[in-house]
Amino acid sequence: MGFEFIADRPVLDFLPTLAERGHTDVEQLTAPQDFADWAVQAGIVEQPPHVDDAALRQAKDLREAMFRLVRALIDGTDAAPADRELVNDAAAGPLPELRLDADGVHRTGDTDAVLTVLARDCLELHASDDRHALRWCADEHCTRAFVDRSRGSRRRWCGMRGCGDRAKAAAYRRRRRTSAP
Template identity: 30%
Template sequence: MDAPAELLRDFVNTYDVQGDTDELASPAELAIWLRERGLISEADRAVDDDWALAVNLREGLRTALRHEHAPDATRDAPAPGPVADTRGPGPATETPASGPVVEAPAPGPVAEAASTRLEAALAALPLRITLVDGAPAPEPLAEGAARGLGLIATAVLRAHADGSWPRLKVCADSTCQWAFIDSSKNRSRAWCSMRVCGNRTKTRAYRARRQQSAPRAS
């Protein structure tokens, strides 16, 4: 299995916001992605319920990362992304009384909603997580694709435990939102690419300031 931050980064990036393309556009594609990363066996398959869980987990992660690390000016913008149709009965799950704990983003109603979305996605997974010697240890309550998604949920806790979670971010440009690992010394990086998204964001801000300061015609 990949390092936790790398696995979470790659999982979030299965949906390209800017190009509106989705690597997990069907249960079959979800199974392929999980299989390629050693999260399920060659014989395992995914069904519609698994796909709904995957999309909700992925977009919950994107939303939480965006509002946890994004500059204040971008916090209130909506987070685009596919939404799984979860109407009807879902898979049978067992949620422990004390489920996965995710560090809350910066205070405020928008950040709290982002955290709640991720926590709800984690709680829906058929996985019990306990601590062994201070490290999260998964106990799958299902097989197949649901178990693979549970291991991705475990990566959230593993990333917190190894200190890599604060370096896992999504691009502050609302039209991009590409996940990346911030390797800068002071963890100050906000864009996946300063040359592209950073300059584009700064240009938009500059134009907005110019419009606000321009004298109005009488």
């Protein structure tokens, strides 16, 4: 499966592996191999880690806790202590191992290392200036959070490919209908 990486932050690219939350709830991590593939495609590790059903459940639980933390950050509400504890515990885990060989730097790690990277990125997001620029995509079915780094902070879509393109096409069709004789 090919995943979309448009957020410039691992945590914000991981959260939409459950897409269209509250609408169709499209789960992209349906099998352990899906999470292993996501970790490689995200560039966290080079080789897929071994993921069993328990590790997949752990990854999904962490994803949901991080989603609630990001939602609380955007909405200006208090985060649940259980979500903070789960993310803090995951962030304390081992990081992927970096090794420099003649052909470059290599990243290796197990599922716990991948989850540690994601949890730490979530915590770093809370500590960075990006937290002030977090927004929800304006597409009614998209539940992606993104960092609005646009001039004037007026960006509305998580990305122009997909949500932005659909919105522009719909606006064009509306204009064409209203101007038709």
